[in-house]
Amino acid sequence: MPHDHHDHDHDTPHSHTGMSSSGHPYRQDQDEPLTYWQNMEIAVRELLIEKGITTELEVMRQIDQMDNRSPADGAKVVARAWSDTAFRARLLEDATTATREMGFDIGALQLIAVENTDSVHNVIVCTLCSCYPRNLLGLPPDWYKQRAYRSRVVKAPRKVLAEFGLVLPDDVTVRVHDSTADMRYIVIPARPAGTEGLSLAELEKLVSRDSMIGVALATAPE
Amino acid sequence: MTERVRVREMFPPGHIRTPFYLRGKTGEVERVLGPFGVPEQLAYGLTANREKLYRVRFTMREVWGEAAENPDDTLDAEIFAHWLIPAED
Amino acid sequence: MSDTDGRRWHDMGGLEAGPVRLEEHDYALWEKRVDALMVLATTKGLFTVDGLRRVIEDLGPDYYEKMSYYERWVHSVNQNLIEAGAYSLSELAGKMAEVKARGTTYGECALNELSSPCAGGRDD
Numbered sequence: 334m335p336h337d338h339h340d341h342d343h344d345t346p347h348s349h350t351g352m353s354s355s356g357h358p359y360r361q362d363q364d365e366p367l368t369y370w371q372n373m374e375i376a377v378r379e380l381l382i383e384k385g386i387t388t389e390l391e392v393m394r395q396i397d398q399m400d401n402r403s404p405a406d407g408a409k410v411v412a413r414a415w416s417d418t419a420f421r422a423r424l425l426e427d428a429t430t431a432t433r434e435m436g437f438d439i440g441a442l443q444l445i446a447v448e449n450t451d452s453v454h455n456v457i458v459c460t461l462c463s464c465y466p467r468n469l470l471g472l473p474p475d476w477y478k479q480r481a482y483r484s485r486v487v488k489a490p491r492k493v494l495a496e497f498g499l500v501l502p503d504d505v506t507v508r509v510h511d512s513t514a515d516m517r518y519i520v521i522p523a524r525p526a527g528t529e530g531l532s533l534a535e536l537e538k539l540v541s542r543d544s545m546i547g548v549a550l551a552t553a554p555e
Numbered sequence: 556m557t558e559r560v561r562v563r564e565m566f567p568p569g570h571i572r573t574p575f576y577l578r579g580k581t582g583e584v585e586r587v588l589g590p591f592g593v594p595e596q597l598a599y600g601l602t603a604n605r606e607k608l609y610r611v612r613f614t615m616r617e618v619w620g621e622a623a624e625n626p627d628d629t630l631d632a633e634i635f636a637h638w639l640i641p642a643e644d
Numbered sequence: 645m646s647d648t649d650g651r652r653w654h655d656m657g658g659l660e661a662g663p664v665r666l667e668e669h670d671y672a673l674w675e676k677r678v679d680a681l682m683v684l685a686t687t688k689g690l691f692t693v694d695g696l697r698r699v700i701e702d703l704g705p706d707y708y709e710k711m712s713y714y715e716r717w718v719h720s721v722n723q724n725l726i727e728a729g730a731y732s733l734s735e736l737a738g739k740m741a742e743v744k745a746r747g748t749t750y751g752e753c754a755l756n757e758l759s760s761p762c763a764g765g766r767d768d
Contacts, residue, residue, distance in 0.1 A: 364749055370715040371674045371750045376739035377722050378681055380731045387684050395680035441687075443588075445610075460574055460657030462697055463713075472679070474668050478713060484661040487576065489624045496664050507628040511657065513572050514608055514633035515591045566650030570698035575651040576658040598694035600727060619658070 398438075402471040404542035406437055407519055410469070411545065412536035414446070415524040421448075428519065432469060439468040447510060448521040449547075454501055455508045456494065456547030457518040458486045464512035466519050470542060477546065487511060497548040520544065522551040558584040559642035560611060562634060570598035573638045577630075581642045582613035585631055593635060606636045653705035674750055675714040682721050691724035699723045 381387045410432055414421040424431040428444035444466060447455040459465065460483050465473035476482050486493045490507045494500070501507060510518050522544040528536060531554065543549035564579040572594045588610065592603030611634050616626035671679070686693055699720035707716065726733060746753045 364751060366748055367750050367753050370718050372740050372743050373722055374674050374678050374718050375743045375754045376736060377725065378677060380735060380739055384731060386688065386730060391684060392677060392680045395683055396676045399679060461572060461655055472671065476664050476666050479664060480656060481661040481664045484656040484659040487630055487657045488619055490628065491624055493664060509630045511574060511630065511632040513574060516588065516633055570694060570701060574657045575655045594694040597692040598698035600691065600695060
């Protein structure tokens, strides 16, 4: 049986066919009739391997690498920025170098960190496609790629944020960042009140993916 | 001193990364980045010129006029040098 | 929205649209493979992310509705690889026929696997 067949009986380590990193099952596409585009994926991959352009191992490692990236990485960056003023300054000055300094393999990614304060709230979008800091936060949520989000958040950010349950006071300036070219963005959410004594690990838990896109705030501690 | 720039009103049919809604709009340079390869050439497999990339900050008032949700909110975007001209104030 | 008023279909900032649907899904294996092939091919210099976008944009608005995200991607990755000379159209046609003949599901048709999922894992 090919390894890629969905196999409920074997829990193979490093397998990409079981549960995802988020604990959900993958879509059952491998058990359904082969589509034209899936056929093309297999054909392109095998041709690239036959031509010596890539190898099966390289493809697998690339998938592993992407599976290992998650918002938890970004949360570590945020928690450190909250706790270490010198790091925060370096992050705001040059987020590409500062995140590499923390050991994150962000590849060719060029990163800008924007900071939320009492008077400024930042939110990220890519109106032209779906640019996202994937090498730090993993792949984007579906809604980030939707027409509704991409079209509307540049014109009516407050209304869109309200749909995410985030209502901002009028005296807070909203800054929308459209990722139109080579830069990717991470929002450093404001540090919630009452978190003074918390460890880095405790702070990280307050930082959601959505808070780093700017459609949510960091969670207040219980 | 902030530099004020205007996005050129060009409408070529190919692959470009300057959003339609910002063409003809004036903003302030937030920071200068790059140089990076020009997308209009990279997209077609051509050897690309490398150009500076400007992060330009526009007010919602400037971009949407009367329709702005909150005129003092802002919109930042990255615009390549060849899409910008000095703003006439 | 048309391509003749200067605004192309994908360039949607500021247009009217309905409420944001807060939906998510985990990516299927074949989708992750498309993503991996795109990263590997661009890292190796066969094409650029702008080339990826260009072909997707040229599909036009109808296909944005008809095809899923990674269907558009695999179409574009393939188109860019053909343009880069990585393989020929007849090689692609032959390979797609061969793949299709292997079975009926993605699992049956995607034979090219390492014998063990642990072989050469990321620790070595």
